[in-house]
Amino acid sequence: MSSDVQWSRFVWRHLDQAAAAELWDELADWVQWARERYDLGDRIPACWFRHPSAVEQLTALMSAHTAAYQQQYTVKGVPVRDWDLMSNWHRVDLWPVVERLARDLGECAAGGSCAYRPRPAHVDPELNEFVATDVADRPETSTTRPTTDVDDDADDGPELTTIDMEDLVKRGDAVVDDPADPESGVHYRDQHWTYDPDSDTYRPDD
Template sequence: MMSVPPYRPGPFDWRHLDQQAASELWVELIDWVEWLRERYDFGRDIRPCWFRHGALVEELTAAMVAHRSSFQQTKDPYHHGPAAWHYQVLRPMMARMPAITDFEQCTQDTCGFTPARVHTLTTIAEYVDADVRQRSESPESGFFADRDSAAAGAAATLSMEKVITAIDNGTAVAEDPSDDFSAVSLDGARYEYDDEAGQYKRTE
């Protein structure tokens, strides 16, 4: 029977942080963002009131986490190091800035940003109920059963060449497309790269 695994939020998931964790993350993020604004001359692009813009806080947090990972890892400094962070994370984020948040009413001294009110139609419960009712009651049939069956027969190990080919033809999906050694899903099974063996090993 397939069930949704429990979610275990990490230290950068703002939605689930308690007071102490949020306080610690704010200290770290503020220090990093102020360094970023000064180092890259982003003072006009990332306004002083950036911390009031929720979506931007999430984006900057993700960029900070990626920056930390890219600058401290040593496996492949070109594909996963500082250079990759600049062209895969920093530049795309800055290019998306107008879509991430609205700084039009903000100045160097005041914040004119007003978050849009989010409204969900009251018919959502009715829609969800109808969606659930039209599904099969048996967990032994359908997509998950087919996937579990396929996973049972999946290979224990895969070569790098086979994984690359599978990703290229769409039969495998990389968890992190920017990581050449990312874990992948193939034939209903999950594989992680083993440095010592030089191949992918099935984990589930």
């Protein structure tokens, strides 16, 4: 996996001790709230945390719940219709996950003691040889990379259209400084972006 990937704080596989401890606290609190709020005690058993698949699915469900229930704004300061997002979370996210967990954790949900034991997934011993052959059969890496012509008179800095930035804000990837200000700056990818009315685009500050 590329080292350039910026993993979400919800990706258990890549969390350190401090991040994992923080996420466990958050998830345990949220799952208990959901079990009581939606009367799911007999469908999501108390031993959910012992089941890796349940942990991953409930983490994703919690993340989607957070995104759906926090008020979002477009870059123009217009509130996103949050009731659509909340309704969609129940229909698309919540109940399908509950049904899968009720099926997968059925014996535990029935009130018996948790008998789950992780089983290592079998690895085909020919995997490495297969991969090595596949790589060897491909063209060698070119020593010269294709270059892109650059217009010396053009501003070659990155920019985002207002539509692109609105989509990022809706998804929660970008945060508007002041929702009431249509030309407010936006924080995205650890940078502050400023609106340029002449080009109707956003550019990162120097």
